[in-house]
Amino acid sequence: xxxxKQNDSKLYFSHPSQETLVVHLGGNWLLETPLPSxxxxxxxxxxxxxxxxxNFDASNLTIWDSNLLxxxxxxxxxCTKYNIRIRMEGLPQGVQKLLDLASSKRQRKGITGKAGxxxxxxxxxxxxxxxxxxxxxxxxxxxxxxxxxxxxxxGRANFRRTDLMNVIQESGAQAIPIVSLISLLVGLxxxxxxxxxxxxxxxxxxxxxxxGIAMVRVMGAIMTGIIMAGRTGxxxxxxxxxxxxxEEVDALKTLGISPMEFLVLPxxxxxxxxxxxxxxxxxxxxxxxxxxxxxxxxxxxxxEYYYQTKSAVALxxxxxxxxxxxVFGVLIAxxxxxxxxxxxxxxxxVGSATTSAVVTGIVSIIVSTAIIxxxxxxxxx
Amino acid sequence: MSEKRGSTVPEAKIVVRDLDMGxxxxxxxxxxxxTVSKGDIFIIMGGSGCGKSTLLKVIVGLLxxxxxxxxxxxxxxxxxxxxxxxxxxxxxxxxxQSSALWSSMTLAENVALPLEQYTDLSxxxxxxxxxxxxxxxxxAGFEEFYPSEISGxxxxxxxxxxxxxxxxxxxxxxEPSAGLDPVSARLLDDLIRELRDxxxxxxxxxxxxLQSIFAxxxxxxxxxxxxxxxxxxxxxxxLLAESKDPKVINFLTxxxx
Ligand SMILES: Nc1ncnc2c1ncn2[C@@H]1O[C@H](COP(=O)(O)OP(=O)(O)OP(=O)(O)O)[C@@H](O)[C@H]1O
Ligand SMILES: [Mg+2]
Numbered sequence: 056x057x058x059x060k061q062n063d064s065k066l067y068f069s070h071p072s073q074e075t076l077v078v079h080l081g082g083n084w085l086l087e088t089p090l091p092s093x094x095x096x097x098x099x100x101x102x103x104x105x106x107x108x109x110n111f112d113a114s115n116l117t118i119w120d121s122n123l124l125x126x127x128x129x130x131x132x133x134c135t136k137y138n139i140r141i142r143m144e145g146l147p148q149g150v151q152k153l154l155d156l157a158s159s160k161r162q163r164k165g166i167t168g169k170a171g172x173x174x175x176x177x178x179x180x181x182x183x184x185x186x187x188x189x190x191x192x193x194x195x196x197x198x199x200x201x202x203x204x205x206x207x208x209x210g211r212a213n214f215r216r217t218d219l220m221n222v223i224q225e226s227g228a229q230a231i232p233i234v235s236l237i238s239l240l241v242g243l244x245x246x247x248x249x250x251x252x253x254x255x256x257x258x259x260x261x262x263x264x265x266x267g268i269a270m271v272r273v274m275g276a277i278m279t280g281i282i283m284a285g286r287t288g289x290x291x292x293x294x295x296x297x298x299x300x301x302e303e304v305d306a307l308k309t310l311g312i313s314p315m316e317f318l319v320l321p322x323x324x325x326x327x328x329x330x331x332x333x334x335x336x337x338x339x340x341x342x343x344x345x346x347x348x349x350x351x352x353x354x355x356x357x358x359e360y361y362y363q364t365k366s367a368v369a370l371x372x373x374x375x376x377x378x379x380x381x382v383f384g385v386l387i388a389x390x391x392x393x394x395x396x397x398x399x400x401x402x403x404x405v406g407s408a409t410t411s412a413v414v415t416g417i418v419s420i421i422v423s424t425a426i427i428x429x430x431x432x433x434x435x436x
Numbered sequence: 437m438s439e440k441r442g443s444t445v446p447e448a449k450i451v452v453r454d455l456d457m458g459x460x461x462x463x464x465x466x467x468x469x470x471t472v473s474k475g476d477i478f479i480i481m482g483g484s485g486c487g488k489s490t491l492l493k494v495i496v497g498l499l500x501x502x503x504x505x506x507x508x509x510x511x512x513x514x515x516x517x518x519x520x521x522x523x524x525x526x527x528x529x530x531x532x533q534s535s536a537l538w539s540s541m542t543l544a545e546n547v548a549l550p551l552e553q554y555t556d557l558s559x560x561x562x563x564x565x566x567x568x569x570x571x572x573x574x575x576a577g578f579e580e581f582y583p584s585e586i587s588g589x590x591x592x593x594x595x596x597x598x599x600x601x602x603x604x605x606x607x608x609x610x611e612p613s614a615g616l617d618p619v620s621a622r623l624l625d626d627l628i629r630e631l632r633d634x635x636x637x638x639x640x641x642x643x644x645x646l647q648s649i650f651a652x653x654x655x656x657x658x659x660x661x662x663x664x665x666x667x668x669x670x671x672x673x674x675l676l677a678e679s680k681d682p683k684v685i686n687f688l689t690x691x692x693x
Contacts, residue, residue, distance in 0.1 A: 213553070218540075221540075294540075297539070298538075298539070301534055301535075301536055301537075301539065302532045302533075302534050302536035303536050303537070303538050303539065305493070305498050305532065305536060306530070306532060306536040306537075306538070306598075307538075308497075308498060309496050309497065309498065309525055309528065309530045310525070310549070310550050310553060311522045311525045311526060311553070312549075312553060
């Protein structure tokens, strides 16, 4: 018989016979104290390859909590690995009861043990199929949205007018402060950057052209788009996602109300109406930002700047800008609502729905800007 | 109750035939067959997580079954065209396990929405109806509260009021008495029986509440996760007296026998 003391005799092993190994547990086993490594036991088993049974001796054990249970479950894993029988009689009654409750035979059979690690190829295949599925879902969603829009035009769409008003209020009026700030600063930045170069040629007055055309043609729309994607797109995804989690969307469906009309349509409509207005406002703020730089830094005359802007910015620029913003409105609303509707049934799913709504929104804004710009170039606007 | 109707064969309201259900490729239950007759208070029993709520979702048309059919008055729900589905859905009211009240609307608006959707009643009349429904579940005076401003049990009752808004033919309740105190739970049982008797409604209830099961249920199915099928069906009281299956007896006696 040989005994080995370790870890302040918290854990040591003895061999009453060739075939049995006794695990002696002593002292405090609390969550704050470090957990001894089971490798000690594994080592012990490997040393004497004849062990068939593991017994426990807990006579010196003083206090214990889940810490001990974690250790024991690791011990059990090791024993299963080496095909060794476990006798729990030596453990305190309470420990035996808890282990029994947590044992695998007491668990419900069902969707447990989600598929573990998969091989690389399988993951690639899964991701590909997921991607195809997501694209299909997206197309189906867009199709349904178009149908709902058609119903709206026929005056048969089914949603509450108060919802529309609320969304307009939230996404339109309440966005004004942040839109003002951002677009004013963007105008300012443009003017600064342009002024540095133009000063070299003594052509400061053309700052008005740079700021005016850039803001009105694309930047006003893009800046409002990005603000709205972060603000409103995210909140759409969170609202609808939470409704998914709480089965509120199911409740609508069983009432025979189409969530597409009831939830998505008012949001889309509100954004399509509000985005051009906000964009117009952002254009104005951007020009004012440029004017601040022009008048106070470059010593241009206020009226001079005004006329220069007026002559530089053509009406087509304005139309192109407003068209951008209406498209962005649709895209932001669609991506927000799509991610919300696809949301899983948990709180964390709402979080990822929100994130992916913002990402989808911004990506689609940039991509559609590129497309519109190219098309404008080709048809010569 | 079935005894009252004497020897006439009760009219089948919902027929579930060879139904398999699950999520994706995972099968929760398979080969389910049962019939809910008109005027039944039909109990769906089984341990937690065995698929009762899922079965309810399949029956009310929210989750497509993997295989099999659900018939309402002889009409197949899942194979019907959209109009048929809409007609069937119009006749049912559902109380969800999580209440599922629309959180952006007050209780009154929640209950009123189904009425506004499906009827041409005047606003004033709808308001009266809403007050009546809320009073029925003991929530008079809470019309202007939002779901986030009331307790879980109250939400459950408000969900019940919404499910009853259109006086539907068939009512589905998912654990209606979870979160209620014993007295309210008793009152709820009385209300369910009253709805059945006065409106001639058919009621399908998912519940663990043994007292409710015996007090109101006149027919039931018992779902078993191990065999993935229905292992017992019939009047709960009779099941308790006659069933030989240890799992059923264990459930109906809370494992005390
Ligand atoms: N959306 C889902 N996707 C995948 N699996 C799900 C989903 N919803 C539920 N499940 C699984 O289906 C099984 C049955 O769930 P269900 O909600 O029907 O149980 P239940 O019988 O109603 O339980 P309880 O009495 O606790 O409400 C569970 O094992 C659950 O993990
Ligand atoms: Mg459930």
